[in-house]
Amino acid sequence: MMQGGKRWAARLAWPLLGMAITLALWALAARHISDVEAIRSAFAPQAGLKALAQLLGSGELWPHIRMSLERIAIALALALAIGVPLGLCLGLSPLFARISGPTFQFLRMVSPLxxxxxAVMALGVGEAPVIFLLGFATVWPIMLNTAAGVAALDPAWMRLAHSLSATRWETIARVVLPGCISHILTGFRLAVGIGWIVLVPAEMLGVSSGMGYFVLDTRDRLAYDELMAGIVVIGCLGFVLDWLARAISSRWMQRGQRG
Structure with missing residues (x-):
């Protein structure tokens, strides 16, 4: 028990040290951000954390958190629905890869923003352009990692499926997809990070909820302590989403190894 406690203490010591250094740097930056004392005080860690506690306690921040998480979930679902089939086509059809590859690479290098x-002209103001921008940002890592997974498949598996007279759909469902699932999960994790980064500026696009809107609103109201609280929440949510994506990927890998 004592050894287990020591291991947990050692694991927690370094992250806690990192958090302490981060708070110290935050306080130092706040002291030099402006010559106005009120602004310096508003940007200080104690002001931001106090505002965070008040916002969570009053329930004001929860609707914004919920809307941001809903948008990123919808966008990731669309990215999977589009990116995985396209990645399979790229990996399985050299002709399709030659025809569409340059176009996909060109589009991938254009910033979603x-x-x-x-997006506003075509889809209007509201949820649709935000979902479009998030989907556009997150589809590429899923598509490209799926294609890489197909390329990494052992050719013997494909020959075995062909020798067993498997149809093309049976080969994809029972050989290709299970064989490249680890690459798809890697692409999904990358997509989560990219989507969360794009989410905040996308939510400044004519919507009235979400963490991006909240940050823009606090800036307009000069509520800098609430702005810092919003930044802390955005970072925490992104950290949790990335942790969940890693946990899902690791769990699937462990299942595959046991299987």
Missing amino acids: SWMPL
Whole structure:
């Protein structure tokens, strides 16, 4: 028991030290951000953390958190629905890869935020352009990792499926998809990080809820302590989402190894 407690203490010591250094740097930056004492006080860690406790306690922040999580979930579902089939086509069809590869690479290198004006003109103001921007940002890592997974498959598996007279759909369902699931999960984890980064500026696009809207609103109201609280929440949520994506990937890998 004592040894287990020591191991947990050792594991917690370094993250706690990192958090302490981060708070110290935050306090130092706040002291030099402006010559106005009121602004320096508003940006200080104690002001931001106090505002965070008040916002969570009053329930004001929870609807924004819920809407941001809903949007990222919808966008990731769309990215999986589009990215996995496209990745399979890229990996299984050299002709499709030659025809579409340059176009996909070109589109992938265009910042999703560059599409903001066009998204608003085509889809109007509201949820649709936000979901479009998030989906556009998250589809590429899923698609490209799926294609890489197909390329990494052992050719003997494909020959075995062919020798057993498996149809193309049976080969995809029972050989290709199970064989490249680890690559798909890696792409999904990358997509979570990219989508969460794009979410905040995308939510400044004519919506009235979400963490991006909350940050923009606090800036307009000059509520800098609440702005810092919002930044802390965005970072914490992103950390949790990445942890969940890693946990899902690790769990699946362990299941595959046991199987």
